[in-house]
Amino acid sequence: MRVFRAPKESLGDLDADVAATLVAAASDIALAMDNDGMIHDVAFQRVDLPLELKYSDQWVGRSWQATVVAESQRKIEQLLEEAKARKHSRWREIRYPATRGPDIPILCSVVATGEQRFVAIGRDVRAAAALQQKLVEAQIAMERDYSRMRSVESRYRILFQMYSEPVLIVDAATHRVVEANPAASILVDDGPTQLIGKLFPDALLIDDPAASQSISLALRTQGRIEALKLHLDNGRDFSLDGAFFRQDLSSFFLLRFSPSAPTLASPSDQADETSHVLQFVEEAPDGLILTDCDGRLLRANAAFLQLAQIESEKLVQGENIDRWIGKSSVDLEILLANLRQHRALKLFSSVVRGEHGSPVNVEISAVALGPRDDPSLGFIIRNVERRIGTNSDPRSEIPRSREQLAELIGRVPLKELVRETTDVIERMCVEAALKLTGDNRATAAEMLGLSRQSLYVKLRRFGLAEASEYDEGKIE
Secondary structure: OOOOOOHHHHHOOOOHHHHHHHHHHHOOEEEEEEOOOEEEEEEEOOOOHHHHEOOHHHOOOOEHHHHOOHHHHHHHHHHHHHHHHHOEOOOEEEEEOEOOOOOEEEEEEEEEEEOOEEEEEEEEOHHHHHHHHHHHHHHHHHHHHHHHHHHHHHHHHHHHHHOOOOEEEEEOOOOEEEEEOHHHHHOOOOOHHHOOOOEOOHHHOEOOHHHHHHHHHHHHHOOEEEEEEEEEOOOOEEEEEEEEEEEOOEEEEEEEEEEOOOOOOOHHHHHHHHHHHHHHHHHOOOEEEEEOOOOEEEEEOHHHHHHOOOOOHHHOOOOEHHHOEOOOHHHHHHHHHHHHHHOEEEEEEEEEEOOOOOEEEEEEEEEEEOOOOOOEEEEEEEEOHHHHOOOOOOOOOOOOOHHHHHHHEOOEOHHHHHHHHHHHHHHHHHHHHHHHOOOOHHHHHHHHOOOHHHHHHHHHHOOOOOHHHOOOOOOO
C-alpha cells in the first residue's frame, strides 16, 4: 500500500463524520469492528445491496465470521491477524450468503483505525466474476470451434491427397493454381508442385487454342465446366469438370481431370514395382509389421526386429505382439478395437519393450487389410525418443491443448491430468484478463478476484512475468 506523503497537510484534520463518508463512498460495504472482530457499525454504498445479503440487518453486535459462509471464516481470521501486525491487510475474496441464489463474492481488506479498532472495506466483485466466467466460456467455445475446423480440414486434406484423379484448385481472380493433388503429376512431366503458382490453363500446354479459350470463358461467365474434352501436348486426353466456390472473401475453381484413356502398366513394369515395394518394406527406417486380426505376428521388417531386440523373425512368428508393444496389454486392446471399428489409426502413443533393454517411446499408425470379418493388420512403428528430448517425463510440462492432454492418457494418472487441466484454464483466464486490461496487473487481479501477490505468483508460474518483477517493491 502507498499512502499520502503528507496526509495532515493535504487532507487536514478529518472528523469522524467526514471519515465515515469517505469510507462508505470508497467501498460497497464497510464494517467497523473491535479487536475481536465484533461488528459495531455497518455502511453500504448502494441501498439494494443489504437487501441481497442474508440477515444484513442483524450484523451489528455479531462476530464478522458469523456473517459469512463457512469456507470464508478462516480468511477473516487471516485478515484480522494481518491488520493487527501491519496496520492493513491484503485483499481477499469473502463470500456472504445471499437471500436468494448463489453466494455473493465481496473483495475485502482490513485497516486498523486506532487502538483496538478496525474497519473492513469490501467491494462487490460479482461483475468481474461474471466476466471471468464469460472469458472461460468464450475460450472453451473457441477451442471447440478450432478443433472442429481442424477436423474438417484434416478430412479435406486426406480426401484431396488420396483422390486418384488429378485435381487442381485455381484462384478465380488471378487464374493461378494454388493447390494440386499428387495425382496431378500425370498432367505435367515435372510433377504437381511445378503447377502451383502458374497460370491456368497455360500451365497445362493444351494443344487446342479453342479449348483453352472456352475454359477461360466458362470459368469467368458460368463458373462451371462439365465433360470438356482436352488434349495435352504430352499426348494424353482428359475430360474436365469444374465448379466455382467461395472461401471467406476469395473465390476459387475446383477442377477435376478424368483420363479418357488410362495407360496400363506392362507385366514387367508391375513386377518391378512389386519388387521395389517389398524392398521398401524390408529396408524402411520405421518398424513395419503384419499381424492377423488377433495381433499374432506374421511378418516384420528389420527396423522392428532391431527395436524389439529380436535376432530373427522366424523365432517369434505367431507370437502376440503385446509381448513387445505397449506398457500393458491394454494398449494393444485399444489398438485392435479401433482397427476393427474404424479400420485405420494414426499417431497412437505407446512403447516398444525390447527383449533385453528398457522401453522405447514410439508412435503407431495402423490399417486393417482385407475383409472386415477377418482382416490382416498392418502397423507402422516410429521411434520418437529423439523427439521427446532429454526430459521424457510427461508430467514435466503443462499441456497447452486438448491434443496434448489426450496424449497423456494411459501415461499419467487421472488425478494428475485433472490438475494439469486446471492449470491450463487458469493460464487462459490470466492471459485473457491481462489482454482486456492492457497488461494492467492491478486491474487484472481485481477482475480475476485475486490479490496482486497471487496474480504475480501465477504470472511467474506460467512464465508470463520476469523473475525481477517478483520483488518486494512491486507486490504487496
